[in-house]
Amino acid sequence: MDALWVGLGTVVLLLTLLDVFLTALNYDEAGFLAGRLASWQWRLVRRFTRRLPRRWRPVVLRQVIGLQVMITVAAWLAGVIIGYALIYLGHMHGNSFKYTGGSADLFSALYLSAGQLATVGGTGLLMPDTPLLEALIIAESLTGVVLVSLTLTFLLGVYDVISSLRSLSSQFYNAGAGVGDPLATLTPYFPNGEERGLDSHLDSLSDSFGAYMDGIRLHHAAYYFQSGRDTFSLPYSIHMLGGVVQALRWGLPRSHPVAQEPTLLPLTDQFERFEEYLHELLQWQSTGVPETVDASTFAEQVTDLRINPGADPVPWRTAAPDPWVRGFVQMNVAMAELVRSRPLTDLNEAYERYVEWLPFAYRAQQFGAAVAHDLDYQPLYSGPQNDVPVVSPARPTASSLRRAVVRAKEVFADRVTFIDPGYVRLLDAFRVMCGTVLAVGVVAIGFSLADEPLMPGAVFAGFVAMLASAGSVGRGRGLGRLVDLVALVPVLLALVLDAVVRHGTLSSSTALVVVAVLSVLAGLYGPRIGRLGVLAFIIYYFTVLLRLERSDLLLLTIPAVVGVVCSTLARMVPDRGARARVVAGGVTAFEERLARSLDPLIDAVSASRWDPDLQHRIRSQMNQTHHMAAFLVGQLTQGTTDVGLTTEQARAVCLRVHDAELALENLVAVARMATGAGMPLSVRAQLAGTLEAMQQHVAAYPGRAAWVTSSADGSPPESHRSEPFRPVVPTGEELSRWPRSARRVLLAAERIQETTDGLHSARSGDLFLTEGEVKALLPSFDPPFTTGRSAAARRPRRVTKDEAAPLLRRSVQAGTATAVALFLASFVSATHQYWAGMPAYQVIGGTDGEAFTKGVRKVVGTILGAIVGFAIAIESDRSAAVLLPVLALCVFAATYFRQASVPLAAFWQTMLFAQLYEYLGRLDAEAVGVRVVETAIGAVVALVVSAVVLPTRARSRLSQQATTLIGTVRSTARDALEVWRRGRPVSVEEAAAFSRDVEKMDADLRALHDTVSSVRLGPGAFDPSGIQNQLSRFWELVYHVKSFVTTTEQARTDDTHVTAEQWAQLETQTSQNFDALEAAYDARPAGAIDPDLALVDLDDEGESDVTRRALRSLARANQTVAIIASDTVTQPEEPGEAGA
Incomplete structure (x- = not known):
């Protein structure tokens, strides 16, 4: 064994010294160890820097050569120390060493080797006792001196090469x-x-x-x-x-x-x-x-x-x-x-x-x-014109601390803009928390003066105040919120019912099931009454859970009244311009998202690569941009009078938002074609510089869009506009020498600039539909746009027969899920099975898709909330100093995430229930596991019931009707392409056929709206992948195809340079895209969709304006098809950034 250590140490030592020799002294050799270490380290750093923001990459890249030198030297030192240590280890058995405190082990050998390499002499713990080891000790000390000399030679040589590169690079002149x-x-x-x-x-x-x-x-x-x-x-x-x-x-x-x-x-x-x-x-x-x-x-x-x-x-x-x-x-x-x-x-x-x-x-x-x-070279060219215009007044010089505070506020504002545009949810959650705290304080003071026990009255008042805010039915501002006092009715009814029903397992369970059914059926009288029904169920559920005596119920009546009153008072605090702030913040967030989407595109163009990592980053940024666009369009369709827009102006804004999205999709398509080894380096640098300049141009927009005519303080919009964008590219003949794919990237970038400038800088008077756009939108149908005034003026009414069907279905599902959950939970706990009722009631959704997508997330959030809530409750030992702040946080968070994130809302709500249950003294450590199991039972039962009991067919009907509409749109586009392919003007018969096709598209679009009318305003309808967003996309698709038909009728199709074969190619590619979209809605494997029709530059000379507009409409129609198919296939989850 000793000989093995000696042999192994000798091999390690010789290989290390050989690598040092080859690396530092030998020509044309990189060393078998140092070269590989340098290569591995660079590949690791390259993976890291590709994901860094561009501003930080140079800082990290400048450390590459220093890290490589340090790692190489460290590897050499380690090799020499370990080599000698293994040789020493092989001689430690016997009388080869004198020990004065050390031991014969590997650590002592390493200690001796490191000490000898650094200094001359023994370590004091062990000394060599044979001439061979004494010579070896001296040899190691000399090796250290030689290693230092060779390391210096290597270090100076490396930086001498860098100096030569600096001399070479400086020989080239750049303007x-x-x-x-x-x-x-x-x-x-x-x-x-x-x-x-x-x-x-x-x-x-x-x-x-x-x-x-x-x-x-x-x-x-x-x-x-x-x-x-x-x-x-x-x-x-x-x-x-x-x-x-x-x-x-x-x-x-x-x-x-x-x-x-x-x-x-x-x-x-x-x-x-x-x-x-x-x-x-x-x-x-x-x-x-x-x-x-x-x-x-x-x-x-x-x-x-x-x-x-x-x-x-x-x-x-x-x-x-x-x-x-x-x-x-x-x-x-x-x-x-x-x-x-x-x-x-x-x-x-x-x-x-x-x-x-x-x-x-x-x-x-x-x-x-x-x-x-x-070397992951990503050049950026910034010429003398690459100065971002200053669109805001210069700030005075401030101290470092003040600048840090200002910067922190800007970072916070940017982040909140994405998740809560306009701070509406933040303010609403704060008001709810204040109302809850006020209710708890009022009851606590009153009960103390009356010498009554504070619990459970004070906590119950706060609980009712929070729930009453969720069931708000008031309209308008100020005194109009007094209508919210009607929440006293379901609260008092729940208390009376608990007092009447005997506290037996069967009677309480039956009553809870009946209340669950009736709470859903209350929605038949309108959404406001429906919210009151939900409030009644939760209050009754909570009283059943606590098993209060009738004497306690009498004392809870006063806290219930106080809770509703405090909630109403808190909501009476005015919040002027809330809708305008949301829309303005949504525009800002959309513009910022669009600017951030350019980051991976800049990398792709600059590095001229399109690898899976870049594709993933691009698609991730694109999805987030689409999410924000869907949120903005959803806000505009819900109401526009608070923003100062008419319905027609809101449609024009939505068109501009969609145009910006399509421009971004087009840039992605053409950027992919501009990658590869054939793109000149100077062109790559100038294109990347142009995209970065445009990104800065978009990011430098003023805070609010010019067409938002009201704000929180009622002030007018900013009077200044951003300066025109100046791309950092050559002009004239030099630009004409660029490859066509590079020029297409430039045109696509300019198109993004045009659309975003048009979205941000347009005044409300500029938002009108042109004659061609109006013709493309007619015959009109009732699109998903409503004005805030008409919505506010509309009196409460009973729902229609079509709207009642899903409510009846949900009531049966809610009752069945609650009953089954209580029955199964009784096998876990014979007396406290009611905990399973709330998860079963909460998870039931509006459609199958909602129940299973959002339901799964609700299950996860509910279970985690129960676990965390019970853990905090048990560990705090009912300490008010811990539980009360946690309760306030739960109230705030549950309200804040209620309309933004399903799992987070379920998490905080369940955690709130757990804290309340513990704070009122109804929980012990042994019951925690039972409660978690009951939570899982209730959530899983709800999923099963939603799939088995009266499953909705809205999504299947949507797919069927969408397939019909897609077929009509494709047929219309094919007929128009056939006209272009033949090269003859549109005949009278063909014009009549186009009119019938357009009428058929409108009819199919109306049928699609009618098909999903029952869930158009349901939960999740305005999510990026929700029904409302899909309807908006289909409306946009029909609009672009109508525009294509209109330009076809206006154009001289025989006066174009596009040949019949090339029109046939366009027709084939368009048909393939529509086939893939139909397959996505039929749940069949969808083929690849290519939104880029390779239409080359639409501004080339030789084509008429009508022809270019026709090609542009066709291209945008195909891009819209790609977006719809992507949303349908992937069904992206909302990231919590779509606001309220």
């Missing part, structure tokens, strides 16, 4: 801040078209590049260096150097003096050798060089491109030229402009240069893309 065009770096050396100082510049480039190449071969760890600046990096240097070599060698005729510079050939050779060296290390997948076009094709394309080097062929009309020929021509034209000569005059000589240039250009592109991908 703006960031990555630019390699040809721009040659501009200073050609004043007035004459070469000046180019030879010395090339010599300097060659020297710096050669020094960096040699340094990298000796110290490969320097390859992972990150400065955090775009223009001080290896990918930037490769991009600029490769572009300079290509431009000087093949951008001018061979006879030109510049092309004959003697340094060009060695510099080209250096570049190719460095590419081969890194290719062996990185092992990127290298494909074959693209085939060159023949000489005649080259001449034809050059002739066409030389006339207008940036022009693309008219969309769909002619085949695009070879991209490499285009690049070669553009490079020659740019160099000709630089030297003031005519480009490509000799096509034969140019063709020879093209054939020679293509392999180098292709390998340089692959080389740069591979290194940029490996």
Whole structure:
């Protein structure tokens, strides 16, 4: 065994020293340990930095090389210490050491080895007693000295390589801040078209590049260096150097003096050798060089491109030229402009240069893309115009503490804007808590003066005050809230019923079931009476749970009255402009969400990658943006008079919100096409810079939209508007040289800017529907829009027959679930089975989908609330100092999350019940487990009953009617596409057929509304995946298809450059998208949906305005189909950010 330790230690020591030698002293070797450690550490850091906010990434990236050096040195030290320690361990048995306090174990060996490596001499605990070990001790001390020297050599060598990279990067000139065009770096050396100082510049480039190449071969760890600046990096240097070599060698005729510079050939050779060296290390997948076009094709394309080097062929009309020929021509034209000569005059000589240039250009592109991908290079170009306009007055200089406070308030306001726009739920929860505390205080003082026991009267008053706020039926403000005093009726009825019914198991259970049924049936007289019915059930349930005596019930009448009165008084506190604040906050939150959605898109464009991690981040941000848009549209459809908008203006706002969503979807689609190795680095940087500038532009909007004409204080909206957005991109001919996919990203970004500016800056007078939009919306139907005034003026009425059906179903389900839950819970506890009744009653929802999606979450929240509540109650030992603050927190949280999060509301409500039960002395430690089991029984029974007893068919009817509407919409779009494909104007018969199709779409849309009318205003209807949002999406889809039909009727379909084959391609892709949407509603596997129709730039010359509008309407219709299908298939959960 001793020989094994000695042998193992010798191997570890020799391998470590060999790695030190190879890493620090040997050329072309990175070391088998240090190289792998550096690579692993970089990949770990890269995974972390990709998820960091962009502003913090440079801070972390700058630490990469320092961490790698420290980890490498630490690994070497550990290897030497462990190697010698294992050798010492193998000699510790016997008389090889003298012990003065140490022991013969591994720790002592490590202690001796570390001490000897750091100092010369023994440790004092054990000393070597043989010549061999004495020599080994001295050898380790000398190894430490050598290791320090080699470490310093390695450290200085690494930073010398970084210095060479800095020298190389600084050789390239850029007009703006960031990555630019390699040809721009040659501009200073050609004043007035004459070469000046180019030879010395090339010599300097060659020297710096050669020094960096040699340094990298000796110290490969320097390859992972990150400065955090775009223009001080290896990918930037490769991009600029490769572009300079290509431009000087093949951008001018061979006879030109510049092309004959003697340094060009060695510099080209250096570049190719460095590419081969890194290719062996990185092992990127290298494909074959693209085939060159023949000489005649080259001449034809050059002739066409030389006339207008940036022009693309008219969309769909002619085949695009070879991209490499285009690049070669553009490079020659740019160099000709630089030297003031005519480009490509000799096509034969140019063709020879093209054939020679293509392999180098292709390998340089692959080389740069591979290194940029490996180093996660994400450039951002910010030119002199990338200044975000200041749209708010400058703040005076404040102290550091004050700035920190202001910043904390801004962060809090931003976060609350997402979860509670307008602070309405926060204020409402605070009022409820104040009313509850007031009720408890009044009863406590009164009972103390009357020498009556405080419990359970004081707590019961607070409980009634909280529940009465949830059952509020008052309308209007101020004295109009006195109607809430009607809550005394169900509260007193519940108390009287508890006093009348005998406290037996059967009688109390039967009464509880009957009250559960009647509380739901109360909704037949309107939602306000329905809330009073729920209040009656909860009050009666609570009195049954406490098993109070009749004498106690008489004393609870006064607290019940006090609780209702205090709740009413608290709600009479005015909250002016609440609806306006919610809508204004919703607009702000939507704009902020849209701006944050650009973060992963900026990364995708800048890094030119579309990996699963980025896709997940993009989809997550998109879902949150859709959620906020659904919330905003839901608020606008519930009432608009408080905001100062008419119904038509609210529709116009909703259209602008949907336009912004579609613009974002379009940007995602075109950004994906702009990724890959073929996108030039300078274009990537400028596109990313443009998206970031636009993101800052959107984030710099004023606090409220201009069309919100009322606020909490009744003040008018801000008078200033944001300045127009100026993209940081070249213009004119330079922009025309960009790849088409890059220009499409730019157009999509400008479209987002237009839609968000239109949403935020429009005055209420600007919110009107154009003639074309009105025609697309007619014949009108009753969309899900109501005005606050008409809603307020509407008197309470009994529900219709269609609306009564779900209430009857829910009453049967509630009664059945409560009865079954009480029966099953009686096997767990014969006397306290009532705890299972409340979960069974709460979980019953409005539809199957609600019962099973929200029901499961209610189950989880209810069970966790019971566990936490009972645990706090038991551990606090009924201490008022603990339970009373916890009760106040439960009241506040239960009210705050009541309309935002189903599981959180259930959690806090159940926790509140548990605290009350314990505080009133009805719980002991042994009963906690029983209560948790009863909670689970009640929740699970409710789920089963909702699925078995009278299950609703609303969702299945919705799917059936939605499928019918989708078929009609698809048929209408197909007929319009057929008109375009034939290339003939719309005939009289076809116009009549279109009118019938439009009428059929309207009829199907009305039928869809009628189908779900019973649940349109039910719980969860305004959730992002709820019924109301789906109806809004279908309304938007019909609108865009109507717009497409209208433009089809107006257009001269024979005067377009889109060919019949390409119209057929559009028709096929549109049909496939509709097929996938139908499959989603039929619960069949849905095929892939491609919302991007590859319509190329809609603003290209050659197409009429009507044709472009038709293509745009078709594209938006397909994007809407994609959004509906995504919501239908994934059914995203609301994140608690959709407010009240």
